[in-house]
Amino acid sequence: MLKPKLFTTLKTYNKADFFSDLSAGVIVGVVAIPLAIAFAIASGVSPEKGIITAIIAGFIISALGGSRVQIGGPTGAFVVIVYQIVQQYGLNGLMISTIMAGIILIIMGFARFGSVIKFIPHPVIVGFTSGIALIIFSSQIKDLLGLKMGAVPVDFFEKWYAFGQNLSQINIYAICIGLGSLLFLIIWPMFSKKIPGSLIALIIATIITAVFKLPVETIGSKFGEISGSIPAPHLPVMDFAAIKKLIQPATTIAILAAIESLLSAVVADGMIGGKHRSNMELIAQGVANIASPLFGGIPATGAIARTVTNIKNGGKTPVAGIVHSIVLLLIMLFFGKYASLIPLSVLAAILVMVAYNMSEWRSFVNVFKSPHSDTVVLVTTFAITVIIDLTVAIEIGMVLAVFLFMRRMALVTNVGVVTREFNEEEDDNETDTMSIDKKTIPKGVEVYEINGPFFFGAVEKFKEAIDQVEKAPLIRIIRMRNVPAIDSTGLFVLEELYKKSIKNKTAVIFSGVHHQPLFAFEQAGYIKLFGEENIKANIDESLIRAKEILAEKGLA
Numbered sequence: 001m002l003k004p005k006l007f008t009t010l011k012t013y014n015k016a017d018f019f020s021d022l023s024a025g026v027i028v029g030v031v032a033i034p035l036a037i038a039f040a041i042a043s044g045v046s047p048e049k050g051i052i053t054a055i056i057a058g059f060i061i062s063a064l065g066g067s068r069v070q071i072g073g074p075t076g077a078f079v080v081i082v083y084q085i086v087q088q089y090g091l092n093g094l095m096i097s098t099i100m101a102g103i104i105l106i107i108m109g110f111a112r113f114g115s116v117i118k119f120i121p122h123p124v125i126v127g128f129t130s131g132i133a134l135i136i137f138s139s140q141i142k143d144l145l146g147l148k149m150g151a152v153p154v155d156f157f158e159k160w161y162a163f164g165q166n167l168s169q170i171n172i173y174a175i176c177i178g179l180g181s182l183l184f185l186i187i188w189p190m191f192s193k194k195i196p197g198s199l200i201a202l203i204i205a206t207i208i209t210a211v212f213k214l215p216v217e218t219i220g221s222k223f224g225e226i227s228g229s230i231p232a233p234h235l236p237v238m239d240f241a242a243i244k245k246l247i248q249p250a251t252t253i254a255i256l257a258a259i260e261s262l263l264s265a266v267v268a269d270g271m272i273g274g275k276h277r278s279n280m281e282l283i284a285q286g287v288a289n290i291a292s293p294l295f296g297g298i299p300a301t302g303a304i305a306r307t308v309t310n311i312k313n314g315g316k317t318p319v320a321g322i323v324h325s326i327v328l329l330l331i332m333l334f335f336g337k338y339a340s341l342i343p344l345s346v347l348a349a350i351l352v353m354v355a356y357n358m359s360e361w362r363s364f365v366n367v368f369k370s371p372h373s374d375t376v377v378l379v380t381t382f383a384i385t386v387i388i389d390l391t392v393a394i395e396i397g398m399v400l401a402v403f404l405f406m407r408r409m410a411l412v413t414n415v416g417v418v419t420r421e422f423n424e425e426e427d428d429n430e431t432d433t434m435s436i437d438k439k440t441i442p443k444g445v446e447v448y449e450i451n452g453p454f455f456f457g458a459v460e461k462f463k464e465a466i467d468q469v470e471k472a473p474l475i476r477i478i479r480m481r482n483v484p485a486i487d488s489t490g491l492f493v494l495e496e497l498y499k500k501s502i503k504n505k506t507a508v509i510f511s512g513v514h515h516q517p518l519f520a521f522e523q524a525g526y527i528k529l530f531g532e533e534n535i536k537a538n539i540d541e542s543l544i545r546a547k548e549i550l551a552e553k554g555l556a
Contacts (some may be wrong), residue, residue: 002109002280004064009317017062017316022314025323028071029240031196031309032058032328035354036281037072037219037339038347040298043082045091047219047339048226048332049298050074055230055328057288057300062321064284065191066277067265069315071324072288076354077260078253080135080390085249087154093246095236095293100243100250105257105286116280117258121456121491123370123378124397125259126363131385131393133358136351138146143348144182146174146216156386174216178345179203185353194313198350201254205346206338219347228336230329233294252391253299257285261302271311305357353374369524370488371516373404406486439539444474444555445546451482454517456489466497472504474555475546479539481512498530506548510535511542 009017031053040050041385054073061072085094108114135156141163142152148169155160181201189196209216219226265276279304288300310320367378381397441447450462478494486494501508513521513535521527527535 001277002283003277004280004318005066005068005277006063006318009068009319011187013317013319018319020314020316021320021322022392024310024313024544025320026327027194027313028306028315028320029311029324029327030199030329030430032071032306032324033167033331034196034198034347034350035204035303035306036074036328037342038077038351038354040345041219041223041344042076042079042136043074043298044086045082045094045298046223046226048336049296050247050297051226051328051332052230052338053292053297053300055325055332056291056295056297058328059322059325060288060291060320061261061284061300061302062325064280064287065131065302065318066280066284067268067302067307068274068276068317069268069272069307069310069320070261070265070276070302070318071310071321072261072282072285073306074298074303075260075303076136076351076358077129077132077301079139079255080132080385081249081252081256082298083139084154084389085246089242089246092236093242094298096238097246097250097253098291098293098299099236100246101253101257101299102286102289102291104251104254105289107284107286108258109279109282109286112279113258114262117255117262117278117282117492119456119460120259120398121374121377121401121487122363122492123339123367123374124279124394124401126360126367126380126395127378127397128385128390130359130364131382132390133355133360134386137355138357140348140351141357142346143217144175144178144352146171146241146345147179171216173214174343174345177209177216178349181205181346181349185349196309197454199351200495201343201349204345209307209343210341214343216343216345218340218344219342222344224340226339228333228338230332231296235294241330248391252394253289256392257289257299257301258282258494260304261285264302264304264307267304268307271308278424293296294380295383298456299475304531333520334384366524367488371486371520371523374488377401377404401456407445424484439543442475442550444550445477445543446473446475447477447479449479449482453485454480454483454490455485455487459489459493463493472501472506474505474553475507475509475549476501477509477542477546478513478538479542480514480517481538483517484514486517489523491520491526495524495526495529507546508534509545509549511539512537 017123033051036050036054040047047393058072061070065072082094085097087456139152139158142149147163147164147166147287148171149162153162184201185197206213262278265278265281268274269276285301292298292300364378368375377400378396379394380400384393384396428528448465452458454462498508508530510530521535534545536545
């Protein structure tokens with residue numbers, strides 16, 4: 001449905017919703033300040049461009065988006081690609097590529113590509129996300145340590161070599177502020193999860209620097225005074241030759257925006273029990289990325305951390321996101337001039353924490369427990385992102401995932417596991433002693449059967465089938481007798497289903513698991529997670545186990 005969630009939610013909007021949205025919007029607006037400034041500086045542009053992006057793009061994403069609680073703005077995902085574009089093509093090139101990305105996103109939305117984006121393999125997403133996190137961390141070492149050196153090299157290894165060569169130039173005041181802020185950010189959640197630690201750290205570090213006149217680099221000393229107003233919109237200088245060169249990075253921006261925004265929307269759905277409109281979300285992201293550069297902003301997408309903050313502070317509808325943008329505008333107009341006093345070392349500390357949270361190191365490690373082909377995709381995508389280029393990494397990661405999947409399917413087919421399927425009439429179950437219509441299914445037990453390889457291209461149908469059930473059953477049996485192979489995306493979906501089922505007090509039993517999926521279960525540690533007693537050889541043993549569970553619950 002191509003209809004903004006704002007229009008839907010306003011039909012039943014009331015006073016209580018407004019005050020919840022107002023409170024959440026103010027808090028998220030305040031949280032967004034240090035992040036918007038930090039992402040802009042890390043991207044190689046002036047600080048106010050980050051705030052402008054959060055104001056313009058954040059407003060549009062909330063007003064037109066397909067999620068009730070999505071908060072839009074600049075994110076860490078864009079830091080690498082924006083920095084590269086600015087270095088190669090300047091700010092005009094960044095404007096052109098961002099507008100082009102916006103157009104691509106709108107086309108994707110109208111073409112109903114919202115569900116297609118979800119088919120990008122899990123190892124590819126984890127690979128380039130972890131790579132971006134490492135690059136962000138590396139880019140902040142100079143400011144974190146206060147190193148007195150020239151321009152930081154773009155190449156990853158040259159960058160670290162330059163840091164090593166300039167270690168004698170450490171600014172003791174900057175390192176105290178940077179590492180002190182980092183320590184504060186680590187321990188602050190132990191005291192409060194509602195008040196953002198990044199804002200408190202920024203305020204404290206700025207006051208200390210200003211009061212004691214510490215000799216450290218600040219926003220003002222590097223960029224000058226931040227403008228307290230939004231510039232009038234203007235079009236970039238269009239150059240057809242530049243447009244041709246910028247098609248590739250523009251496509252990367254569009255893909256990143258789509259992935260990040262839809263992932264954020266999915267996370268939000270899980271927290272509020274809602275369902276976003278993926279295609280409408282893509283269109284909103286597209287409009288936001290066309291408008292943002294016209295006012296001097298940078299690329300924007302859905303921000304997971306700010307979206308979660310919005311939900312936890314009571315955000316109910318897109319009005320909270322609109323309030324967040326208005327709050328940012330007011331802060332920029334009345335307090336923007338004070339931002340020039342912020343020391344760069346505290347912003348570096350904030351970005352180091354962002355990099356850590358982005359790294360997804362647990363997911364990274366878990367993929368190594370998956371089939372080897374997924375590990376190859378993960379490592380390749382990660383390495384190319386860090387060493388060569390993010391755009392190339394996504395392209396090669398996707399192609400490699402497809403080819404390795406084709407190879408895996410060819411190997412599995414040669415084993416002959418699925419031969420029975422091709423020799424059997426679709427509607428003839430007389431010779432199938434394991435046919436479900438020959439079994440007695442106890443009340444409260446639901447049986448699902450997966451047919452064919454359970455991989456990144458097939459998980460959506462399974463998730464849709466599960467979501468169609470209005471009320472969670474007491475026991476869910478997943479038949480996998482016709483699943484010859486599973487990849488890490490399939491494993492990830494089964495893990496998520498299991499965790500969600502446990503939360504809903506639904507027991508899960510896996511029936512007829514073949515050799516490759518069973519081996520993948522063992523590698524990933526899922527046999528221990530699911531319980532060996534809940535992995536059965538066939539439907540008969542699974543139904544016996546189901547009756548045991550019902551008896552334990554006193555429902556047999």
